[in-house]
Amino acid sequence: VNSVSRSHKKKSSSATLTDVARRASVHAATVSRFFSNPSVVAKRTAARISAAVSAMGYTPNFVAGSLASSRPRLVALLISDLAHSNFNEAIETITAGLAKARMNVMLCLTGGSPERAGQMVTTVLGWRVDAVIAWAPIDTRGCELLRSSGVTVVEICDAAAKPLDIGIGFVQADLGHALARFAFDGGYRRPHFVATTGRHSELRCTAFMQEWKRLAKRHASVQQIDTPAGFQQGRAIFAHIHALKARVDVVICPSDHLAQAIVIEAQAQGLQVPGDLAVIGLGNSPLSSCMRPTLTTVDIHTDRIAPETLAALDVRKQGKRLRKKHINTGFSIVARESA
Amino acid sequence: VNSVSRSHKKKSSSATLTDVARRASVHAATVSRFFSNPSVVAKRTAARISAAVSAMGYTPNFVAGSLASSRPRLVALLISDLAHSNFNEAIETITAGLAKARMNVMLCLTGGSPERAGQMVTTVLGWRVDAVIAWAPIDTRGCELLRSSGVTVVEICDAAAKPLDIGIGFVQADLGHALARFAFDGGYRRPHFVATTGRHSELRCTAFMQEWKRLAKRHASVQQIDTPAGFQQGRAIFAHIHALKARVDVVICPSDHLAQAIVIEAQAQGLQVPGDLAVIGLGNSPLSSCMRPTLTTVDIHTDRIAPETLAALDVRKQGKRLRKKHINTGFSIVARESA
DNA sequence: CTGAAAGCGCTTACAG
């Protein structure tokens, strides 16, 4: 019983198209049509095939089908992480949309490493995916591969940046401006902007600072933290704010979770939110409307990402041009109790 | 320019093994070996192939490779949802482990629907996946398909239940007992157990009630809520508890998020946690250690799931038997401030 | 509406 003889046993696996065809006394091509376009096969033939299929427990082999048709019905999802993301709901919407379009999704978790993302690009290109949806930084080699492969790539990104192919998202700088105006109009005068690493946050931050300077004639305070901007960082940030000479009256956070953590910390220290300290989140996650106080945050219209992505794939499938297109899905500030 | 002529253009896609072989003046088989087992090809030949590969920007086609070798290097991940899960970190660990083993993961989000899970089983079986990791309810048809396909399936489940194939998890009833004892030993006398729909929660709940009855000689109160047990349900549950005639002194939650929401509600109503109301979570998520007060919760050892899953796959790959095996990964109650 | 044939791009014993 060596490994060679063992490997021969594999043959006893599942029935093939040809097996089904034989049993239904038709050609394999007809069975193939039965699955891909049932309306073209005669009723009676279809019935025979159907019977054979269930009798044999046949399941079409998508690997073979993909190779023959060169339509893998596969899209790759490149994302940094699941645990700390504000956007899991957006991901759910996207995968649900893809499932409805009979697309399978290949999940690639990059952990935020551009290099790992680059390697994963090689892999998904090997699967000849129909598209890759990227929501994570990718190194130059990976980008180059994507570009030269000609695959459809949808980047969830800053809608003002130059996308590899198709970019979907809001304009980070617009949000920075809007947040400054919102805070200023709300009567706040000592904002504290919490930025994370990464280009998106940077763009937002710069715009915020600029607009704040213009409106208030003075600088806002900033603090840079490491991604992911999760609940865990709340204490440290609150301590930082507390230690500032100039008293902060509003803190602008890069995520709802972080905002929530800061609210909790502030309350634990006996501060009133928003009375003593106002807090603004990002993402409009479900918790933001359930907190005490409810959280003022930004809805980045993640529900628009899935339909736009699918529409883009559709256009491509029909062979039309759509290169270098941006789709600005916008955002809206949701004013609630916390600011 | 009709669709037919357009479809012909597809041929201009990427280079194939044969193209590379021609360019390197070797047979395709040699190029194949160069990728699968480089050590068997001569240094000089390898160098020529390598040059050809990079000159042509060749990427091996995994679809073709999978068909030829019948090893797709694909595992399906069937999970209910991403947004409300306590277990996203476990999922990350698992996918990281799979990636290290050069396995690709196919993501299937069932949304908690057993029927949808069943359909997805058909799909992943069509891809002839090496294994399916299931963390979601699957209807009988889907289970039947999995069983008859003979594919390796790892269920993250109650370790006392009868798994389809391999079951990994803790024993829900053990946890129910342990929670009752923990609450009783902590001096609490009026527990409120929040259960969600689903067999797991039910098993835990029954065990809790039984043990509590034995210890305290009286019944605990129970409340059933819909899954997912998220932050959103906090207010309603707190209101329910508040409305109970008998004053509750500890509430046992099916997730950390829910526990957190209840803490926030209680505090908003002027109650002290744990003084007026103690709260116990489930999952030991990162936020549990960062809250105010820090959350007493249950660590269900998700970090053991990934290694055990991978080990199981490994054993199977070597053709060994491991059917109907349970792996009890246990749990531990993490006592912090909230109870 | 159906069949026969070529082909998708690889892998893998089998020889040499």
Added chain:
DNA sequence: CTGAAAGCGCTTACAG
């Protein structure tokens, strides 16, 4: 260490 050949399980024009 390498080549020649068969085969993986489908799809898809092309005829009929």
